[in-house]
Amino acid sequence: MKIEEIIKSNSPISIEKRTVLNIMFTQNVIADAFNDILKSFDLSVEQFNVLRILRGQKGKPANMCVIQERMIAKTSNTTRLVDKLLLKDLVIREVCEENRRKMEITITEKGLKLLAELDPKIEAHETLFSTNLSSEELENLNNLLEKYRTI
Amino acid sequence: MKIEEIIKSNSPISIEKRTVLNIMFTQNVIADAFNDILKSFDLSVEQFNVLRILRGQKGKPANMCVIQERMIAKTSNTTRLVDKLLLKDLVIREVCEENRRKMEITITEKGLKLLAELDPKIEAHETLFSTNLSSEELENLNNLLEKYRTI
């Protein structure tokens, strides 16, 4: 569906504006589908991302800075996201003994299990949209996006 | 900058996952730049979008349904967005006489003036990223996104 139909515009839209709208709208479609999956697991997208970052640490704890710099939405409030994960026993939080300003966040067994359960569903979702494009088209799309956002 | 560097991943990422990340991240970059512009005008992105939808009505009022269906993020709370715009005298809200369940929202002169002031800045921003790509590349990007998100 063309972006003009989606926002029900009757006047023509410049290619620059269309590109912005298309990126915004496509992100929305993906995020909505993500949300649908995570909702049944009582996780928000950002909570899920934090868990994935922690799993990527392979046992090593991560402090708040590290989590923050790896998140996609840069200014999510990491403290409160971790608070929520703590309440569900998906992570533990300890003061770092070498530098008491830092916090060490580690994913728990329960957190890992939850991710393991989610993995196939998330992967299926990621694949779902991609099947509309050939591998060359996918590569092309990624290259164009990377080139586009460079300032 | 490649998406792998951005999220500081050391393990390889599938093309499907990379595509999702690239779309999410690019949208974030655009939205942040948008926010920077609107912040100085004390508008949020969604408030701005509502104003633009109202301007598109060319004098005709729009009811809440109409506004909602034209917004990019489908479940923004239109009532509260309009509340905020009312407080700033950028719109007026009246009960529709033919169907008293409906509300008629109209943009004010002040709202139109604000948009007129914003227009060139927003356009410059939309153009900024687009200059990284040729017209064919832009067309290509738009087509790929439209094809990608089709379910």
Added chain:
DNA sequence: CAACTACATTTGTACATACAAATTTTGTAA
């Protein structure tokens, strides 16, 4: 070591988002 500055995180506040429940009005059918 006292005073500063920088660092890491938390807290406060205002606003936005998601979704369900409530409210008001309209149309319709017994």
Added chain:
DNA sequence: TTACAAAATTTGTATGTACAAATGTAGTTG
């Protein structure tokens, strides 16, 4: 005409986001 269902919007609640200010800790310099 009362009762009921549907439509349009609002309200409530929990959560998330943006950003500034506050807190607590570490390192540095006079």
